[in-house]
Amino acid sequence: xxxxxxxxxxxxxxxxxxxxxxxxxxxxxxxxxxxxxxxxxxxxxxxxxxxxxxxxxxxxxxxxxxxxxxxxxxxxxxxxxxxxxxxxxxxxxxxxxxxxxxxxxxxxxxxxxxxxxxxxxxxxxxxxxxxxxxxxxxxxxxxxxxxxxxxxxxxxxxxxxxxxxxxxxxxxxxxxxxxxxxxxxxxxxxxxxxxxxxxxxxxxxxxxxxxxxxxxxxxxxxxxxxxxxxxxxxxxxxxxxxxxxxxxxxxxxxxxxxxxxxxxxxxxxxxxxxxxxxxxxxxxxxxxxxxxxxxxxxxxxxxxxxxxxxxxxxxx
Numbered sequence: 001x002x003x004x005x006x007x008x009x010x011x012x013x014x015x016x017x018x019x020x021x022x023x024x025x026x027x028x029x030x031x032x033x034x035x036x037x038x039x040x041x042x043x044x045x046x047x048x049x050x051x052x053x054x055x056x057x058x059x060x061x062x063x064x065x066x067x068x069x070x071x072x073x074x075x076x077x078x079x080x081x082x083x084x085x086x087x088x089x090x091x092x093x094x095x096x097x098x099x100x101x102x103x104x105x106x107x108x109x110x111x112x113x114x115x116x117x118x119x120x121x122x123x124x125x126x127x128x129x130x131x132x133x134x135x136x137x138x139x140x141x142x143x144x145x146x147x148x149x150x151x152x153x154x155x156x157x158x159x160x161x162x163x164x165x166x167x168x169x170x171x172x173x174x175x176x177x178x179x180x181x182x183x184x185x186x187x188x189x190x191x192x193x194x195x196x197x198x199x200x201x202x203x204x205x206x207x208x209x210x211x212x213x214x215x216x217x218x219x220x221x222x223x224x225x226x227x228x229x230x231x232x233x234x235x236x237x238x239x240x241x242x243x244x245x246x247x248x249x250x251x252x253x254x255x256x257x258x259x260x261x262x263x264x265x266x267x268x269x270x271x272x273x274x275x276x277x278x279x280x281x282x283x284x285x286x287x288x289x290x291x292x293x294x295x296x297x298x299x300x301x302x303x304x305x306x307x308x309x310x311x312x313x314x315x316x
Contacts, residue, residue, distance in 0.1 A: 053095025188232035
């Protein structure tokens with residue numbers, strides 16, 4: 001029963017739940033709370049998947065005639081029968097493979113992304129054309145780089161040596177206040193380390209099989225990350241200023257591993273800037289749902305199962 005409940009919970013958390021949340025409209029009204037809910041769903045999905053496999057594999061440690069758990073494979077086969085024993089062993093091996101794949105995918109995404117950023121950062125530093133004679137200009141900052149490109153580009157490179165990159169096309173299009181809003185938006189990404197949040201979801205997205213993972217979850221998280229950066233930029237300037245800057249940079253792109261101020265989410269973000277402040281109950285409900293997703297299954301299912309498993313191990 002424990003394995004069945006965890007299995008159902010896993011399927012819900014990696015399929016219908018992310019799909020429904022990605023289609024909802026309220027997350028843009030409370031992006032921080034929505035991001036917390038997304039992270040809770042992702043973590044609970046991983047924990048539930050492992051718990052499903054371990055709950056099935058725990059049948060290998062079921063008590064024998066003397067009350068002690070059977071740890072001898074031959075005794076387990078006699079007690080369970082060969083077909084059921086093979087199923088339990090196979091599920092346990094599959095669980096270990098899923099964990100190894102998730103670990104490998106996270107390492108691969110991290111190394112691959114950082115390698116791209118390091119090469120691109122070196123190139124940007126060489127091509128920098130910022131005029132830092134005006135100390136009051138937004139481009140005067142040490143972390144800002146300007147490249148001689150007519151196409152509007154504005155993005156950031158996270159890491160130990162952070163960079164905010166703008167093109168000459170952006171500088172000529174935007175006023176000083178609008179340029180300040182764009183730079184504030186990119187610096188918000190850098191301060192909050194939104195790149196780490198995206199890396200975790202990218203790794204999770206690539207680790208799960210295509211037939212079960214939600215295809216729109218990653219896009220929804222990317223939109224929330226941009227909305228959080230927009231909120232910080234609005235505090236530094238104004239909603240109308242940021243809105244004009246987003247329109248001017250709507251067709252901006254960024255290299256892989258960077259985060260651009262424009263892109264396909266621009267229209268939704270501009271509409272968001274025209275709305276009033278969200279109702280507090282939206283954020284409160286989202287935080288409560290995030291806590292429930294993590295806490296309720298643990299209290300209702302995991303703790304009794306862990307208690308029984310602990311008793312069997314101690315009796316060995």
